[in-house]
Amino acid sequence: EVQLVESGGGVARPGGSLRLSCAASGFTFDDYGMSWVRQAPGKGLEWVSGINWNGGSIGYADYVKGRFTISRDNAKNSLYLHMNSLRVEDTALYHCARNPTGAYYYDMDVWGKGTTVTVSS
């Protein structure tokens, strides 16, 4: 079964850090680009970052650029999001998602259920 399972969410103080992980199974991980998408409570979906199949092409939304870092370990079938300088407005459910090709600039055909990040003082 194709599956994505996120972990690493929790509560952080403003200015703090968290590292999210996404474990992939049921498909050949290094054939696909991957993305992080978040959803604040009561709000719509918001693209955060994407990475191509080998990590050679990466993109970020302006509101996380310079604070968040996406990476992947193909040997471990895992995707990561390092989140620094967290802000209250980063509070959201964070989903990892598979792009249907090796690039990340596409739609997203497989999604995880998400991990919750709460930034509060």
Add this chain to the structure above:
Amino acid sequence: EIVLTQSPGTLSLSPGERATLSCRASQSVSSSYLAWYQQKPGQAPRLLIYGASSRATGIPGRFSGSGSGTDFTLTISRLEPEDFAVYSCQQYGDSPITFGQGTRLEIK
């Protein structure tokens, strides 16, 4: 950045009726790189349509997408009880990738 505006915000219909959801872009979406997703409470989004009009794997034929340029439509021909959910559009033709704010389809 391409802003996607979905309308209506909420659509109230009955099972068996036809649903028409709109997604309008602030500028042309290149190569019709537009997708539609369905999301139910407590669940991950589900890809319905990509490339503006191609159904994703396993998506029933009652779902169809159309449009180009700045105007796109998701149509559900005959609503089933399980279709009541939130629907979001996404463009991936221009940087950054953006989503619409969603349309809530509720039972009348």
